[in-house]
Each structure stands twice: as C-alpha cells, then as structure tokens.
Amino acid sequence: MPNSGLIYDIKKYAIHDGPGIRTTIFLKGCPLDCWWCHNPESRSREPQSRKNLRPQKSIAMFANIPQLVGVRVSTAAVMEEIRKDVLFYDQSGGGVTFSGGEPLLQADFLKSMLKICRHENIHTAVDTSGYVDFSAFEKVLGFTDVFLYDIKLMDDALHRKFTGVSNRLILENLIKLQEKNVTLRVRIPLIPAITDTELNLKAIISFLKNETQYKEIDLLPFNQMGESKYERLDMEYRTGPLKMQSTEEIEEMKALFQKEGFRVSP
Ligand code: SF4
Structure with a gap:
C-alpha cells in the first residue's frame, strides 16, 4: 500500500467541497481535458513548472524562475495537516475532501488516506x-x-468534444456505484451554453430518474477564476470569456431538478 502520493495543493476551510468546513487535498493527474477546467495544473500526472507572472517588485529577480507544481508527500505528512483542523470538522460536521485532478488515479494512496481518516473518525x-x-x-x-x-x-x-473522452464509462460507473449502496451527490458544473442548456439538464434529469435513485444534486455555477492559471502553464484557455449565470438563471435551473423530486444545493 503506497504511503505517498502526488498532490499539488491543500485548501483549508473549504465550504463547497462537501458538508461543513473541510480540508481539501488536491491530487495530481486527470484523464479528462475539460475546456473550462479551473485547475489546469491538476492535469499532468507529473510535477510541472509554472511561470511566475506577477512577482513582487522587491523580488523581481525571481520573475523568470518557474515554480514547480506538484509534490510527492507521505500519508503521514498529509495527515498532520488534516489533523490540525479536527476541531472545525467536529463543530461544523465537516471533514476532508480528496479532489484533483482525479483522485482515483492514485487509488492506493487514496485508500491509505481514507483508511487512516476512518480510523480517526474524520468524515x-x-x-x-x-x-x-x-x-x-x-x-x-x-x-x-x-x-x-x-x-x-x-x-x-x-462530451468527447469538450472533455476529450466519452461519457459512457462515467455513466456506467455511476450505475454500478448505486448497486454498491454508496452515499453519493451528483455534481453538475454549469458551464454557460455548454453544460447549462435546458436540453442537457433535462437529459441529465431523465438519466438520473430512469437509471438511478440518486436524489442529491449540487449545481456548480460557473466562474472565470481558473483562466489566469492557463497563461502561467503555457496552456490554451479554450472556452474564452463566458457570461456568468444570473441568480435568476440559476434558480430556473434549480427548479428543473426540484420539480422532478431532486434536492438541490446551493
Ligand atoms: S475532470 Fe475536473 S480536473 Fe479533470 S480536466 Fe475536467 S474539470 Fe479539470
């Protein structure tokens, strides 16, 4: 069982990555290539360099020195970070979220981490x-x-056009997970004019209703925050500028799910 994994970030006090206040561990490597990806630094399965575009004036000498994204860490070191906020998890009903990239690409490391958390009663x-x-x-x-x-x-x-892969495996795995009786929330990133169309949302509703019994949905409104990361990584941002959804538009999308019996957050 590997006792180390490749991660590229740890976010403290996260409130959108599951219930309560959480620590999110970002594992490196992703098999998808989503046009809108907020974490392009997660994609490569190896550490990679990133340009330092906005150095402080006083340390301009560092301007052209690339930073390395991705570090191999031990389970013990990650647990040390996680344990620092146990009080917040306990008080808020929070815990730890393993994200990415795709955390299951490092399934053995992930399993080691999850086992320790389970042993220590951390959600x-x-x-x-x-x-x-x-x-x-x-x-x-x-x-x-x-x-x-x-x-x-x-x-x-x-799906192939905007993520680089077919959706078949994803949908098949979702159905298989149901047979295993796991707790699961379906998350839908709302990318303007790509995933947030009525046609797509209704197709998702129809699939979930006909093929699964999942009822908990998270709608993830779009933001342009990841765009600046692309330049630093010498990667192309293919979605271009997109118009963010209004509160009313999000409410309309939410209503589509609610009227079919789904519980939607936010
Ligand atoms: S699955 Fe997530 S991490 Fe991977 S490319 Fe898509 S948005 Fe980025």
Whole structure:
C-alpha cells in the first residue's frame, strides 16, 4: 500500500467541497481535458513548472524562475495537516475532501488516506470525474463516506468534444456505484451554453430518474477564476470569456431538478 502520493495543493476551510468546513487535498493527474477546467495544473500526472507572472517588485529577480507544481508527500505528512483542523470538522460536521485532478488515479494512496481518516473518525469525501476503471472505486468504497460525482454532458459527441473522452464509462460507473449502496451527490458544473442548456439538464434529469435513485444534486455555477492559471502553464484557455449565470438563471435551473423530486444545493 503506497504511503505517498502526488498532490499539488491543500485548501483549508473549504465550504463547497462537501458538508461543513473541510480540508481539501488536491491530487495530481486527470484523464479528462475539460475546456473550462479551473485547475489546469491538476492535469499532468507529473510535477510541472509554472511561470511566475506577477512577482513582487522587491523580488523581481525571481520573475523568470518557474515554480514547480506538484509534490510527492507521505500519508503521514498529509495527515498532520488534516489533523490540525479536527476541531472545525467536529463543530461544523465537516471533514476532508480528496479532489484533483482525479483522485482515483492514485487509488492506493487514496485508500491509505481514507483508511487512516476512518480510523480517526474524520468524515471523508471523494470528488471524482467517474472516469476510471471500476476497480479503483472498489478499492476505496468501504472507506469513503460520500462521493461527489460529476456529470457534465449527456450527449456523447459533445462530451468527447469538450472533455476529450466519452461519457459512457462515467455513466456506467455511476450505475454500478448505486448497486454498491454508496452515499453519493451528483455534481453538475454549469458551464454557460455548454453544460447549462435546458436540453442537457433535462437529459441529465431523465438519466438520473430512469437509471438511478440518486436524489442529491449540487449545481456548480460557473466562474472565470481558473483562466489566469492557463497563461502561467503555457496552456490554451479554450472556452474564452463566458457570461456568468444570473441568480435568476440559476434558480430556473434549480427548479428543473426540484420539480422532478431532486434536492438541490446551493
Ligand atoms: S475532470 Fe475536473 S480536473 Fe479533470 S480536466 Fe475536467 S474539470 Fe479539470
């Protein structure tokens, strides 16, 4: 069982990555290539360099020295960080979320972390794209409190275009997980004119109603925050400027799910 993994960030006091106040551990590597990805530094399965575009004036000499993204860390070191905020988890009903990238690409490391958390009564969430062999899920099923499972596009041609892969494996794994009786929230990133169309949202509703019994939905409104990261990584931001959804538009999307019996947050 590997006692180390490749991560690229740790976010403290996260409030959108599962219940309560959480520490989110970002594992490196992702099999998808989403046009809108907020974490392009997560994609590569290896540490990579990133330009320092805005150095402080006083230390301009560092301007052209690239930073390294991604570090191999031991389970013990990650647990040390996680344990610092146990009080917040206990008071808020929070815990730890393993995100990415795709955390299940490092299923053995993930399993080690989840086992320790379970042993220490720390609530865990695994935030996944679902695009992994089901054997990766089987490794961690018994130690994960909740899966946060992304569904992006129901039209397979569009899914291939905007994420680089077919949605078949993702949808099949979602159905298989149900047979394992896991706790799971479906998360839908609302990308303007790509995933947030009425056609796509209704197709997701129809799939969830006909093929699964999942009722908990998180709608994730779009923001442009990840865009600046692309330049630093010498990567192209393909979505271009997009118009953020208004509160009314989000409410309308929410209502589509609610009237079909889903519980939606936020
Ligand atoms: S699945 Fe998530 S981490 Fe991977 S490319 Fe898509 S948005 Fe980025």
